[in-house]
Amino acid sequence: MDSLLSGELIAWLGTHTRWLGLAIFLIALTESLAVAGLVIPGVLLLFAATALAGGGDLSLFGALAWAFSGAVCGDLLSFSLGRWFHQDIRRLGIFARHPQWIDRGEGFFRRYGIYSIVLGRFIGPIRPIIPMIAGMFDMPIWRFLLVNILSALAWAPVYVLPGYVAGSAVRWPVPEFFWHQAAILGGGLALLGLVLLLLLRAQERWSSLAAAGLCLLAMLCLPLATPWLSVVYGSLGEWLASVDYPRLSALRLWLQPLTGEALLWLLYLPALGLLAVLRQGWQFLFLLIGAALCLALGLLPGSHATLLALELTLILNVIMLVNRHQSFWLRLSWGLYALPACALLITAWLVLPLPLPVILGSVFQLACAALLAIWLVERGGPLPALPRPWSVLLPAWPLVAGLLLLQGL
Known part of the structure; x- marks a missing residue:
């Protein structure tokens, strides 16, 4: 059968x-x-x-x-x-x-x-x-x-996406060693994700610190790995820069508002203002620490798109704020809430085009900042979750803010 x-x-x-x-x-x-x-x-x-x-x-x-x-x-x-x-x-x-x-x-x-x-x-x-x-x-x-x-x-x-990309890739005129290097990059990222999952699954007091350290190591090693991944990086960069399809040009124009500072302010000011009005002091401090750590990590090599990292850090930190009372797998599932907004942001920066190593560096930067922030804040005690209905509405704000900018509002 x-x-x-x-x-x-x-x-x-x-x-x-x-x-x-x-x-x-x-x-x-x-x-x-x-x-x-x-x-x-x-x-x-x-x-x-x-x-x-x-x-x-x-x-x-x-x-x-x-x-x-x-x-x-x-x-x-x-x-x-x-x-x-x-x-x-x-x-x-x-x-x-x-x-x-x-x-x-x-x-x-x-x-x-x-x-x-x-x-x-x-x-x-x-x-x-x-x-x-x-x-x-x-x-x-x-x-x-x-x-x-x-x-x-x-x-x-x-x-x-996996099957569709695999089918499309058959028609790509790629140079020698492209698929070999792509397999190394994909396998390395998958292994990193698995190790991070196991560390966080342990749910020990040191889990977030260890995971943050691993993300920091990955960010610092990213420039060192570039010579061994030059074919896959160069091929993707040349393809994005040379493609001149009308649809891609229209997509670049449509997503352009998401790559400016307007989205950054539109994300942070309402979120911080709401936490201040609700008198959620620890949650307010958590967002500020996450942003400060992200800015500090942006001074290190391996991450050159701090604006993207800051935007993604706020999205991830808000998701972490709303699920602290849940079990591990339920907390992990809240990440699905952030997928549309994160995918929209990363796509916007990719079609600029921005090099893939810079995108990866920003992702490692945000993950390290968020994990370090949660470890620092929770050293004194568990961080309480946001009350309803804000625990449901606030995570939806990044997507709403992005759509408002895309509509020119």
């Missing part, structure tokens, strides 16, 4: 590319559908289909839109199934033979509540089960629909 789906189906799509959009929709729907998502290799199929799309005529926006729509519809169908059958769904043949599937999903839902819909979308074994469990527990439809849409907005790029 797997070989049929991942072999003959992909071969057929390779010769019938006009059906790629619909195929991505159906694969994403199946991947999120109860029962079907457990037995069909949806991730493999989606990677193959999006790779074909990247090498064909389907635009990236089109691939993202089809995948997003399929994921939303698949979760809605699973939710409706649970809402219709409730506990009687345990009597269905496949669930009667595998009751542990529902038991595992039910335990996850009881533990994380509404957050389980966001977390579950990225965890393979329970991804198609959680929406059905939400329906069985009679979650209000409007609440499920809102979380379903927001989580699908984060899920679609994560699952579509």
Whole structure:
């Protein structure tokens, strides 16, 4: 069955590319559908289909839109199934033979509540089960629909971009050693991310300091690694500088407001003003320390886009302020809240074009500043989370501020 789906189906799509959009929709729907998502290799199929799309005529926006729509519809169908059958769904043949599937999903839902819909979308074994469990527990439809849409907005790029970029890369005229160096860079970043995750997962008093030190080391080593990555850096820089597609030129013009100081002031002044009005002294101090550390780190080699780093530092620090009372994995999932704003900012600086090492240096700079700030503040005691509704509204402000600037307001 797997070989049929991942072999003959992909071969057929390779010769019938006009059906790629619909195929991505159906694969994403199946991947999120109860029962079907457990037995069909949806991730493999989606990677193959999006790779074909990247090498064909389907635009990236089109691939993202089809995948997003399929994921939303698949979760809605699973939710409706649970809402219709409730506990009687345990009597269905496949669930009667595998009751542990529902038991595992039910335990996850009881533990994380509404957050389980966001977390579950990225965890393979329970991804198609959680929406059905939400329906069985009679979650209000409007609440499920809102979380379903927001989580699908984060899920679609994560699952579509790797395949689409891989498919597009086949057509790139790259020099020798490009892919070798790209693999080294990607593997190094993945290893760094894994080590940071393990350090923070330990949840010791020294965890944030150790993670900050690792980010600082990565930032300082970045210029030293440039000669060994010159081909991949140079090729990407030349490609961004030479590409003169009308769409890219329009994108550069549209994103230009996000690369000025106006966004920096629009981010910091309302956030600091709100914390001052709410008399959240420790939170106010945390943002100031994070900004000061970011400025100080900007004097070191390996980071030359401090404006970008400051903007990203505020976004990350606000996210850290609103989730201090949550468990580790829930705190980590709050990062999904910041993904749209961070992606918009980094894209704006990339299309200037700004060299990739500078972007990476800014990311290491912001991570080091934020982790050092949280370690310094929490040495005297746990940092309390912001009260509701500000813990939900404040993290959305960076995206709102960016969109206001893009609209010329």
